[in-house]
Amino acid sequence: MSFTVVDPAPIRLCRSQLFVPCVRPALFEKAANGPADVISLDLEDSVAPADKPAARQNVIQGLNDIDFGDKTLSMRINGLDTPWCYRDVIDVVEQGGERLDIIMIPKVGCAADVYAIDMLITQVENAVGRKKPLKLELIIESAAGLENINEIAAASPRLDALHFGAADYAASTGMRTTNIGGPNPDYTILTDADADGARDIHWQDLWHYPMMRMVAAARANGLRPIDGPFGNYADPDGFTSHANRSAILGCEGKWAIHPSQVPLANDVFTPPAEEVKKANRILKEMKKGQSEGFGAVAMDGGLIDAASIRQAEVIVRQMRMIRAAARAQKARTEATPAKKGKSTARKSKK
Numbered sequence: 001m002s003f004t005v006v007d008p009a010p011i012r013l014c015r016s017q018l019f020v021p022c023v024r025p026a027l028f029e030k031a032a033n034g035p036a037d038v039i040s041l042d043l044e045d046s047v048a049p050a051d052k053p054a055a056r057q058n059v060i061q062g063l064n065d066i067d068f069g070d071k072t073l074s075m076r077i078n079g080l081d082t083p084w085c086y087r088d089v090i091d092v093v094e095q096g097g098e099r100l101d102i103i104m105i106p107k108v109g110c111a112a113d114v115y116a117i118d119m120l121i122t123q124v125e126n127a128v129g130r131k132k133p134l135k136l137e138l139i140i141e142s143a144a145g146l147e148n149i150n151e152i153a154a155a156s157p158r159l160d161a162l163h164f165g166a167a168d169y170a171a172s173t174g175m176r177t178t179n180i181g182g183p184n185p186d187y188t189i190l191t192d193a194d195a196d197g198a199r200d201i202h203w204q205d206l207w208h209y210p211m212m213r214m215v216a217a218a219r220a221n222g223l224r225p226i227d228g229p230f231g232n233y234a235d236p237d238g239f240t241s242h243a244n245r246s247a248i249l250g251c252e253g254k255w256a257i258h259p260s261q262v263p264l265a266n267d268v269f270t271p272p273a274e275e276v277k278k279a280n281r282i283l284k285e286m287k288k289g290q291s292e293g294f295g296a297v298a299m300d301g302g303l304i305d306a307a308s309i310r311q312a313e314v315i316v317r318q319m320r321m322i323r324a325a326a327r328a329q330k331a332r333t334e335a336t337p338a339k340k341g342k343s344t345a346r347k348s349k350k
């Protein structure tokens with residue numbers, strides 16, 4: 001292990017990150033009552049230019065009025081090259097109270113972009129006496145963003161996560177894609193002919209390279225890597241296939257651009273039952289081994305040691321959080337009809 005120790009961002013659930021356009025505030029409560037781990041209040045691309053100020057006001061009102069429970073709450077601001085960016089930060093941090101957890105910066109191109117927003121947030125937080133410092137998550141979705149990713153990923157102590165945004169990345173690099181985050185039938189390998197002269201076509205993953213770089217840069221800086229959108233929400237199998245690849249590469253979660261994608265992401269990014277069982281056994285065997293004076297012990301014909309404990313502890317803690325989130329959501333769902341159709345998500349007014 002390197003002498004430079006990088007602490008990972010504190011564990012939190014982020015299997016599914018549901019985007020909600022802030023021009024549709026009626027969706028805020030629906031998202032709050034649903035099973036998404038993270039809600040992303042979107043001021044950027046799902047809001048038309050003329051609606052930006054109204055959308056911002058909806059966020060402020062939603063943050064003050066709606067009980068989002070234990071969910072992580074993120075807000076995607078407009079990019080630094082737009083006229084709305086500064087006011088998104090200032091108005092919401094000044095007037096939105098303490099509930100917001102994270103600000104998401106889109107189209108980050110260099111470390112100075114992060115520095116600029118960090119400075120702005122810091123000034124407003126200090127001015128209003130905010131107690132809980134906001135975190136930052138960044139979308140890598142341009143050629144510049146990918147090329148400068150190592151400096152970007154180390155640009156602020158507020159950083160919590162990196163995301164890969166397929167659509168804008170494709171636009172920035174001139175990739176030919178047919179759907180957001182999906183495959184392209186022309187990105188293939190033609191196998192050599194077999195003895196009968198037959199050749200197979202294998203589809204390839206055109207997102208593999210930027211995803212790998214994003215995952216490595218995130219982890220090298222203690223940040224969580226998260227996969228972005230899969231546009232065709234009428235294709236659950238396509239979503240699941242893509243999410244599985246992201247999970248295997250190391251991502252902790254994926255965006256949902258429609259509520260139907262949330263349970264799919266939750267499923268994929270929940271540790272498999274076998275892994276959870278094994279994690280519990282590792283902790284038990286290691287405890288036993290350590291009480292007998294061994295730092296490494298054998299289990300199922302393999303070696304387990306201190307690194308295995310760290311991995312196992314993450315899985316066990318994650319499962320505890322997943323069960324707590326499921327219980328909280330069940331309680332909200334059950335409480336809703338008891339109030340005769342009135343939402344349980346509205347905060348009581350003093």
Ligand code: COA
Binds near residue numbers: 019042229
């Ligand atoms: N959050 C919470 N609830 C949502 C939702 C969202 N993002 N999108 C839809 N719903 C609700 C609908 O209100 C509807 O609820 P109901 O059954 O109580 O009537 C239900 O889920 C089914 O919705 P549906 O009719 O299939 O979708 P729609 O036509 O209302 O909206 C989209 C489809 C894609 C426009 C919408 O899901 C959306 O805006 N998604 C986010 C887009 C976004 O933020 N993009 C930027 C990031 S890439």
Ligand code: MG
Binds near residue numbers: 165
């Ligand atoms: Mg984008």
